[in-house]
Amino acid sequence: MSAHVIRATELGKCYHLYAQPRDRLKQFFWRGKRNFFRELWALQKLDLLVAPGEVVGIVGRNGSGKSTLLQLICGTLTPTCGEITINGRLAALLELGAGFNPDFTGRENIWMNATIIGLTQQEIGERIESMISFSGIGDFIDQPVKTYSSGMYVRLAFSIAINTAPDILVIDEALSVGDGSFARKSFERIMQLRDMGKTILFCSHSLFQVESLCNRAIWLDRGKLMAEGEVKSVVTAYQSFLDKEYTKEDVTGVSELSAENKPTMSTSDNAMSGHAHLKSVEVTVDGECCSHAIVSSGQSTLSVSVSFVSDPDIPCPTVGVTLHSMDGRVLTSAGTFDDKIVLSRTANGSGLVSLVINKLPLLKGKYMISAFLLCERGIHLYDSALSIATIRVQQRGRLQGYFALAHQWILNDEI
Numbered sequence: 160m161s162a163h164v165i166r167a168t169e170l171g172k173c174y175h176l177y178a179q180p181r182d183r184l185k186q187f188f189w190r191g192k193r194n195f196f197r198e199l200w201a202l203q204k205l206d207l208l209v210a211p212g213e214v215v216g217i218v219g220r221n222g223s224g225k226s227t228l229l230q231l232i233c234g235t236l237t238p239t240c241g242e243i244t245i246n247g248r249l250a251a252l253l254e255l256g257a258g259f260n261p262d263f264t265g266r267e268n269i270w271m272n273a274t275i276i277g278l279t280q281q282e283i284g285e286r287i288e289s290m291i292s293f294s295g296i297g298d299f300i301d302q303p304v305k306t307y308s309s310g311m312y313v314r315l316a317f318s319i320a321i322n323t324a325p326d327i328l329v330i331d332e333a334l335s336v337g338d339g340s341f342a343r344k345s346f347e348r349i350m351q352l353r354d355m356g357k358t359i360l361f362c363s364h365s366l367f368q369v370e371s372l373c374n375r376a377i378w379l380d381r382g383k384l385m386a387e388g389e390v391k392s393v394v395t396a397y398q399s400f401l402d403k404e405y406t407k408e409d410v411t412g413v414s415e416l417s418a419e420n421k422p423t424m425s426t427s428d429n430a431m432s433g434h435a436h437l438k439s440v441e442v443t444v445d446g447e448c449c450s451h452a453i454v455s456s457g458q459s460t461l462s463v464s465v466s467f468v469s470d471p472d473i474p475c476p477t478v479g480v481t482l483h484s485m486d487g488r489v490l491t492s493a494g495t496f497d498d499k500i501v502l503s504r505t506a507n508g509s510g511l512v513s514l515v516i517n518k519l520p521l522l523k524g525k526y527m528i529s530a531f532l533l534c535e536r537g538i539h540l541y542d543s544a545l546s547i548a549t550i551r552v553q554q555r556g557r558l559q560g561y562f563a564l565a566h567q568w569i570l571n572d573e574i
């Protein structure tokens with residue numbers, strides 16, 4: 160196999176933007192003697208080498224060129240300049256099912272799609288049954304796909320892409336596809352391919368998933384490569400760039416002492432096969448429901464109790480809690496996976512865990528709490544309760560910032 164599975168040289172994609180439709184017509188008649196468009200470089204002169212087995216995360220703000228790069232790699236977009244070479248079979252989890260013919264049956268679409276991906280007739284013959292069985296479509300496989308639900312559509316498309324024995328997997332945003340047990344199954348399949356040493360390109364806004372999954376990352380902004388290299392350093396550089404971009408939160412609301420809480424969520428007592436969900440998330444301060452409590456910096460005890468239900472046949476889920484500022488910046492987080500806490504469940508898959516933070520070291524300001532239910536590896540997200548509680552912290556003194564860190568001062572004559 161070649162040293163690189165993906166090689167891009169000075170790769171670029173430019174769009175022509177017309178202010179109004181008639182400019183397009185003018186452009187046609189002037190035949191390039193005058194231009195009526197504005198150029199938008201979605202991707203600018205990108206050089207990229209990806210070696211076999213690398214798992215590369217692509218991060219960047221909205222409109223930074225991530226999808227454009229993935230589409231150029233998959234060949235669904237043609238570059239304006241530069242070159243791209245792919246060595247190996249590529250499976251794209253981009254617009255799943257976009258290439259289906261609605262009048263063809265599921266089976267006919269498998270033949271058509273797998274042929275386009277590059278499988279021989281013999282290879283398709285060998286794999287078609289596993290594609291059908293993985294999709295869980297059952298007897299519907301011989302019905303036209305226009306009769307499928309959107310979930311069935313996506314399941315079939317994922318099943319085809321993933322069962323073509325790809326060397327390179329290109330994933331736009333979602334690490335799992337479909338819902339319920341299929342989401343877990345599709346996530347497992349992607350993890351299996353990663354563990355088998357396949358090359359993966361994964362574009363996501365979820366920096367924690369990029370850090371969990373990838374060993375290398377590239378950061379794009381306005382179509383330009385800002386950084387590339389070891390995943391942690393690229394994500395840190397991107398994160399501090401985002402922090403600078405955010406407008407500063409006004410933390411002068413010291414006089415508002417009371418905390419307020421959104422109602423705790425509550426869902427059914429049984430989980431779907433292969434799935435897990437949050438049942439309730441309760442936030443208390445000093446033992447009182449958050450809506451009645453006063454949060455005092457350095458004194459109050461914050462408790463977040465997370466109750467969940469899971470299919471007892473899947474490994475026990477893990478729980479994560481994040482604390483963020485009002486503009487969405489995650490200030491800190493805690494996870495049972497990272498703390499190596501193994502949760503226990505009842506026979507029907509129910510569990511309860513509480514995160515307790517004593518002497519809450521937050522400084523004055525307004526904060527939000529979110530809870531997450533994740534797989535046993537802390538990557539695949541089953542369920543989330545976002546901004547479940549908003550707390551206002553009261554503080555004596557003038558200290559600025561978000562946290563009071565444990566510290567000491569050493570005087571000169573003591574050194």
Ligand SMILES: Nc1ncnc2c1ncn2[C@@H]1O[C@H](COP(=O)(O)OP(=O)(O)OP(=O)(O)O)[C@@H](O)[C@H]1O
Nearest residue numbers: 174199200201219220221222223224225226227228
């Ligand atoms: N068909 C198109 N015509 C004109 N401009 C386009 C087209 N497709 C994308 N763009 C522009 O190209 C730029 C890059 O878009 P792209 O979808 O690659 O960004 P992205 O990083 O994937 O964004 P997001 O995170 O929101 O998905 C954006 O400014 C977008 O508006």
